[in-house]
Amino acid sequence: MRYDAVVFDNDGVLTTPTRREALRRAMRTAFESVGAVAPADEHLDTLISPDVPSLRSIATEHGVEASELWAARERAAVEVQYEEIRAGQKTLYDDVSSLDDLTAPRAIVSNNQHETIANIVEHFGLDGFDPWYGREPTIAGIERKKPTPYYLERAIDDIGCSNPLYVGDSWVDVAAADAVGIDSAFVWRDHRDGYDLTAFDLESEPTHEIDTLAELPGLVSG
Numbered sequence: 001m002r003y004d005a006v007v008f009d010n011d012g013v014l015t016t017p018t019r020r021e022a023l024r025r026a027m028r029t030a031f032e033s034v035g036a037v038a039p040a041d042e043h044l045d046t047l048i049s050p051d052v053p054s055l056r057s058i059a060t061e062h063g064v065e066a067s068e069l070w071a072a073r074e075r076a077a078v079e080v081q082y083e084e085i086r087a088g089q090k091t092l093y094d095d096v097s098s099l100d101d102l103t104a105p106r107a108i109v110s111n112n113q114h115e116t117i118a119n120i121v122e123h124f125g126l127d128g129f130d131p132w133y134g135r136e137p138t139i140a141g142i143e144r145k146k147p148t149p150y151y152l153e154r155a156i157d158d159i160g161c162s163n164p165l166y167v168g169d170s171w172v173d174v175a176a177a178d179a180v181g182i183d184s185a186f187v188w189r190d191h192r193d194g195y196d197l198t199a200f201d202l203e204s205e206p207t208h209e210i211d212t213l214a215e216l217p218g219l220v221s222g
Contacts, residue, residue: 001103001104001220001221001222002163002219002220002221002222003104003163003164003165003183003219003220003222004104004105004161004162004163004164005104005105005106005107005156005159005161005163005164005165006099006102006104006105006106006107006164006165006166006167006216006220007106007107007108007109007152007155007156007159007164007165007166007167008106008107008108008109008129008166008167008168009108009109009110009111009146009166009167009168009169009170009173010108010110010112010117010120010134011110011111011112011169012168012169012170012187012189012191012192013093013167013168013169013187013189013213014092014093014096014108014120014126015085015090015091015092015093015120015124016090016091016093016191017090017191018080018081018084018090019084019089019090020048022080022081022083022084022089023048023077023080024044024045024048025080026073026076026077026079026080026081027039027043027044027045027047027048027073027076027077028044029072029076029080030047030069030072030073030075030076030077031043031044031047031062031069031072033072033075033076034062034064034068034069034072035062035064036062036063036064036069039058039062043058043061043062046058047069047073050142051142052066052139052142052143055069055070055139055142066139067138067139070137070138070139070142071137074113074137075137077113077116078113078115078116078119078137081112081116081119082116082119085119085120085123086123092124093189093213095212095213095214096126096213098212098213098214098216098217099128099213099216099217100128101217102216102217102220103221104220105130105159105161106128106129106130107129107130107131107132107133107155107158107159108121108126108129108131108132108133108155109132109133109146109151109152109155109166109176110132110133110134110135110151111134111135111145111146111172112134112135113134113135113137113141114133114134114135114136114137115134115137116134117132117133117134118132118134131154131155131158131159132155133151133154133155134151135151145172146170146172146173146175146176147171147172147175147176147179148176148179149176149177149179149180152166152176152177152180153180156180156182163182163183164182165182165183165184165185165207165208165216165219165220166180166182166183166184166185167184167185167187167213167216168184168185168186168187169186169187169188169189169191169192171197171200171202173186174186174197174202174204174205174206175200175202175203178202178203178204183207183208184206184207184208185206185207185208185209185210185216185219186206186208186209186210187210187211187212187213188209188210188211
């Protein structure tokens with residue numbers, strides 16, 4: 001085979017992205033749970049995907065510990081996303097079924113919470129994906145998000161493969177694969193219409209660009 005394993009990002013690749021309004025609702029819940037009433041809209045948006053300095057900054061503004069706010073944020077995000085999954089708002093893409101034709105091992109590495117990925121694996125019966133990693137719900141987990149290849153390297157080590165392919169829908173996926181020195185496949189989902197990969201400071205372009213996961217079995221087998 002051309003590749004001896006395939007590792008997948010989750011959101012936007014295996015499942016549809018979580019709705020922005022659902023995430024903002026979770027962020028408001030997180031602020032309220034630590035006593036921060038009526039947070040500004042820009043603080044809600046920052047808390048959806050902060051780096052450590054911006055997290056510490058908004059936590060200080062609201063007079064709470066960054067670790068406390070982040071723990072509340074992660075709990076609220078897990079709960080809201082599980083609600084979205086059960087309500088049929090966050091769904092599996094139809095072309096995921098085509099991955100049954102892959103003979104190479106499959107794994108998941110996501111920037112979403114590990115617990116959320118666990119809920120997705122269980123709810124949708126993704127038994128063929130092992131291992132699967134999301135980030136831990138800590139400040140250290142923020143620092144380990146892609147494009148940092150921390151969890152991708154762990155998955156590759158667990159599988160014991162030498163030439164895996166990483167499949168994603170974001171520049172961070174391409175950059176993480178490049179940091180490990182492996183090939184990447186960028187899947188052009190509808191939510192990436194107009195997405196400009198050249199706008200990001202990437203070391204290299206995706207090795208492959210695909211329109212559907214159904215292209216992967218032939219691509220992997222070479």
